[in-house]
Amino acid sequence: MDCTDIRNRILEMVKQYYLSSFPPGDFIPGKTPVPVSGRVFDDEDISLLVEASLDFWLTSGPYAERFEKKFAEYMAVSNCLLVNSGSSANLVAISALRSPRLGSRSLKEGDEVITVAAGFPTTVSPIYQNGLVPVYVDVSIPSYNVDPENLEKVLSPRTRAVVLAHTLGNPFNVERIYSFCRDNGLWLVEDCCDALGSLYNSKKTGTFGDLSTFSFYPAHHITMGEGGAVVTDDPEMAEIVRSIRDWGRDCRCRPGQSNLCGKRFGQQHGDLPFGYDHKYVYSHMGYNLKVTDMQAAVGCSQMKKLPMFIKKRRENYSFLREGLADLEDVLLFTDAERRSEPSWFGFPMGLREGSYSSRNALVDHLEKNRIGTRLLFGGNLVKQPAFMGQVHRVPRELVNTDYVMNNLLWIGVYPGLTREMLDHMINTVRSYFRG
Ligand SMILES: Cc1ncc(COP(=O)(O)O)c(C=O)c1O
Numbered sequence: 001m002d003c004t005d006i007r008n009r010i011l012e013m014v015k016q017y018y019l020s021s022f023p024p025g026d027f028i029p030g031k032t033p034v035p036v037s038g039r040v041f042d043d044e045d046i047s048l049l050v051e052a053s054l055d056f057w058l059t060s061g062p063y064a065e066r067f068e069k070k071f072a073e074y075m076a077v078s079n080c081l082l083v084n085s086g087s088s089a090n091l092v093a094i095s096a097l098r099s100p101r102l103g104s105r106s107l108k109e110g111d112e113v114i115t116v117a118a119g120f121p122t123t124v125s126p127i128y129q130n131g132l133v134p135v136y137v138d139v140s141i142p143s144y145n146v147d148p149e150n151l152e153k154v155l156s157p158r159t160r161a162v163v164l165a166h167t168l169g170n171p172f173n174v175e176r177i178y179s180f181c182r183d184n185g186l187w188l189v190e191d192c193c194d195a196l197g198s199l200y201n202s203k204k205t206g207t208f209g210d211l212s213t214f215s216f217y218p219a220h221h222i223t224m225g226e227g228g229a230v231v232t233d234d235p236e237m238a239e240i241v242r243s244i245r246d247w248g249r250d251c252r253c254r255p256g257q258s259n260l261c262g263k264r265f266g267q268q269h270g271d272l273p274f275g276y277d278h279k280y281v282y283s284h285m286g287y288n289l290k291v292t293d294m295q296a297a298v299g300c301s302q303m304k305k306l307p308m309f310i311k312k313r314r315e316n317y318s319f320l321r322e323g324l325a326d327l328e329d330v331l332l333f334t335d336a337e338r339r340s341e342p343s344w345f346g347f348p349m350g351l352r353e354g355s356y357s358s359r360n361a362l363v364d365h366l367e368k369n370r371i372g373t374r375l376l377f378g379g380n381l382v383k384q385p386a387f388m389g390q391v392h393r394v395p396r397e398l399v400n401t402d403y404v405m406n407n408l409l410w411i412g413v414y415p416g417l418t419r420e421m422l423d424h425m426i427n428t429v430r431s432y433f434r435g
Pocket of ligand 1: 088090123217227
């Protein structure tokens, strides 16, 4: 047997392994867990992972390049840069705004960035990590997205950027926020970690910001285990992101390439001696946030399923929304933002003020019935231990953000949920309120 035969045999066995290792299980309501999210995968995903392992490229390589190309095409943007998580994507994107290559548009220490406190910590932690000052504005209920009315009121001479996530896949009011940024010369970073495939005005979220970020952690719309991406239509910004991701290097050669510019040993850089090898010239304080080629291979395979995943998420959302519609007197539901078609991340339920139940009691009831629940991440980030005492501005009380912290939970809509699971979710929520 030659290598190709052996490889084909391995891949054939992977398929058999998948079928016998991951058979669909029986569902027993109240006993089988109903997670909020999870990996949805098939034999093709495992096969491509094994193929990448057999190639033994290990570091970012051909599959990473293939994924970046596919993802950029899907998003209809010119640049996608893979990183090892959504958090890294946010870190790189916000760090990029401090690049000296941006000249007068580069953010300086102490500049202000408008954001919200009802969300995921690593949307905002890179603001602090870059010596910038987050300015927290309140969200609207029940979209839990920024209230655009609040933006003008918090603008200051130091405001330079807006960083916002599309909460649970429901797009924020892109039209208002985009115009606000354009009219005030502010950068816009869209955190689309929970909103891959969401549409606003029939355009994908992630195509409005100067930079947009994605997560491919298993809870998200597609997975590669750990993974994330930054997309941008600005080629100079893409090079800055690449540099920060790849140790801060100045050179644009990919791994395996050498002397693309033809001036590798013929330039002056900083105070280094003339002709210092460009491969070892650093124009940013960088990181190494690349993925392995095995992760990227899984991403390539998952991309094929993305349209089906998005469709299922929308269907599951609608199914829960219709099934629970008669509980509007006690629960506050979230509908799609005007002009948008969300690719939902989860199904939010807010306990109505004055409702006879508390959020914690409902969570307890669902969890006892094996239904996974989540809060809206950090609730009110300003009140989190890590964020207390850090330099930030809260111009007005975050009343609705506190509502999120106290009264909101969400349950899953991910494509791994079956009809029986969704029925169990509806019955369990209903039985809690209606007995
Ligand atoms: C809105 C948002 N941003 C960023 C992240 C971070 O992504 P990762 O877990 O890939 O670091 C998450 C994670 O769920 C998220 O929900």
